[in-house]
Amino acid sequence: MTTETLTNKQWRLKQRPVGEPSAETWEFTQAEVPSIKDGQVLIKIEYISVDPAMRGWLNDAKSYIAPVAVGDVMRAGTVGKILESKLEGFEAGDYVGGYSGVQAYDVSDGTGLYKIDPNLAPLPYYLGVLGMPGMTGYFGLLNTGEPKEGETVVVSGAAGAVGGLVGQIAKIKGCRVVGIAGGPEKCQFLIDELGFDAVIDYKNENVKAGLQKACPDGVDVYFDNVGGDILDDVLTQINLKARIVICGAISQYNNTTPVKGPSNYLSLLVNRARMEGIVVFDNAKEYSVAAKEIAGWIQEGKVKVKDHIVEGIDTFPDTLMMLFKGQNFGKLIIKVGD
């Protein structure tokens, strides 16, 4: 196999955005794919995960992971096929997951690379329900939310990659599940397809009034994907010893003003409740156990999967923005194409 004729397409960070990323944030580059050396593999990337976390990785700030450096290929979770290997343990034809970034090909030394089986599940699942978002929902809900049968679990971003799974796992655990999502189509889907007990359309309803109606016994677990006003509203409805899982705060990621914190936090004191942040990577050693259980639920029809696949790596800057406009319906993924 010769790599001489292959041209890579890459999206690089050109300058750090203030507020929303824009055309000025990115640079599109093309370059010949280099030949691999001993200890390397060449991967043709097939699918790229587009995640809200990408916005945080653009900030030059201390976080759970280093920011993407200006000039670098944008970090992204990926799945692809090995075209050529000079690395022990990997062969041409193997499918692999990893963090190859927003590009069409990757020459890798194997760091962070793991084999996946395209016969066990469709490739996009490895970026969604069986990948990072799936692991986030699974461990965040079960280990930090600790839902018990009969309890009420509220989840925001409920029609998204993480939220959709959280609600379905909470149903499996015997909870009353209330989803918060934007728009009638997403809300109807949560009831009809994912089996949620109640929904609140935060774009068209008063969230606090919606919670009072949908959670007559109060809120025991709140899985927060959005932060801001919705977190504040849920705090007014929590029960004694409630658990608030701080998974994300997408409503705040593009703020140019300080992040809006929960002014109702004293509800934690009154209710002896706890609010705890989670980072999915802390559970890396147990991913395979979780993926096996989730795959079993999918097979049994207890977990339904919704991916939103956009064609073409060229679309990356616009596709990323879909997350912040609520334009994705399910796990957002780019299909790289030829």
Ligand code: NAP
């Ligand atoms: P997602 O829910 O599939 O997509 C993002 C969704 O956020 C949009 O579809 C939109 O849904 C909603 N949204 C956007 N702006 C909003 C706003 N101003 N107010 C309320 N909702 C808004 O994304 P995901 O991948 O599943 O991620 C969900 C959250 O989990 C994010 O906050 C992400 O950062 C976090 N996360 C954390 C970890 C971790 O380790 N802590 C790991 C993965 C993800 P609507 O149409 O319903 O508005």
